[in-house]
Amino acid sequence: MEIDFDTLAPGDRYKVLASLVTPRPIAWVTTIDPGGIVNAAPFSFFNCFGSNPPILAFAPGNKEPGLPKDTARNIRQSREFVVNIADEALAEQMVATSATLPHGESELDATGLTSAASSVVKVPRIAEAPVAFECREWATLEIGSNRLVIGVVHHAHVRDGLFDPETMRLDHTKFIPVGRMAAPDWYCRTSEQYEIPKPA
Ligand SMILES: Cc1cc2nc3c(=O)[nH]c(=O)nc-3n(C[C@H](O)[C@H](O)[C@H](O)COP(=O)(O)O)c2cc1C
Numbered sequence: 001m002e003i004d005f006d007t008l009a010p011g012d013r014y015k016v017l018a019s020l021v022t023p024r025p026i027a028w029v030t031t032i033d034p035g036g037i038v039n040a041a042p043f044s045f046f047n048c049f050g051s052n053p054p055i056l057a058f059a060p061g062n063k064e065p066g067l068p069k070d071t072a073r074n075i076r077q078s079r080e081f082v083v084n085i086a087d088e089a090l091a092e093q094m095v096a097t098s099a100t101l102p103h104g105e106s107e108l109d110a111t112g113l114t115s116a117a118s119s120v121v122k123v124p125r126i127a128e129a130p131v132a133f134e135c136r137e138w139a140t141l142e143i144g145s146n147r148l149v150i151g152v153v154h155h156a157h158v159r160d161g162l163f164d165p166e167t168m169r170l171d172h173t174k175f176i177p178v179g180r181m182a183a184p185d186w187y188c189r190t191s192e193q194y195e196i197p198k199p200a
Pocket residue numbers: 026039040041042043044045046059060061062069070071072094095097098099100180
C-alpha cells in the first residue's frame with residue numbers, strides 16, 4: 001500500500017510513523033516546576049545526535065495548540081533536565097509516569113520511585129534508573145505542534161558494573177533498556193543482542 005502523508009489525518013500520521021520508526025529508545029525525562037515539584041514523563045521521540053558537544057533531543061508534542069506539555073514548559077523556565085533510561089525492570093513504572101496528574105503532584109511519588117540529587121543541574125534524577133544524563137537546554141525548536149528540545153549532556157550517572165572503566169566498553173548483558181514499538185502500547189526487549197563487525 002501507499003500512504004500519502006500530505007492528506008493523512010495527523011492522528012493517523014502518528015500511528016504510521018510511530019509504528020514504523022522502531023524500535024525507539026525512551027527518554028524518561030525529569031524536570032522541576034517553579035514550585036520545586038519533580039515532574040517525570042517518558043518520550044520516545046528521542047535520540048542522541050552527536051558527541052562533540054554531546055547532544056540529545058526529544059520531542060514533546062503540545063497538549064493543545066500553543067500549550068506545551070509540563071516537561072517542555074519546565075525546561076523553558078529552568079533550562080535544565082535529566083534524561084533517565086529505564087530498563088526492563090522499570091518499564092511498567094516508566095509507562096505509569098505518562099499519566100496526567102493533578103497540578104502539584106509528582107509522578108515519582110505516585111509510582112513509588114525516588115529521586116536522587118544530580119551533580120551539576122538542580123533537577124534530580126530517578127534513583128532507580130540504571131542511567132541518567134544531566135542536561136542543559138541548548139534550544140527548543142517549535143515545529144507546528146511539535147517541540148524539539150535539544151540538550152547538551154554535562155554529566156552521566158551509570159549503575160556500577162555496566163562499563164569497563166579502562167576501555168569504556170559497555171557490558172551489554174547487564175544493560176537491558178526497553179524499546180518502544182508499534183503505537184500505541186508495544187515495547188521490545190533488548191536482552192537478545194548480536195554483533196556484526198563493520199567492513200574493513
Ligand atoms: C513510552 C512512552 C513514550 C512517549 N513518548 C512521547 C513523545 O515522544 N512525545 C510526546 O509528546 N508524548 C509522549 N508520550 C506521552 C507523554 O509521556 C505524556 O503526554 C505525559 O503525560 C507528558 O507529561 P508532562 O505533561 O508531565 O510533560 C509517551 C508516553 C509513553 C508511555
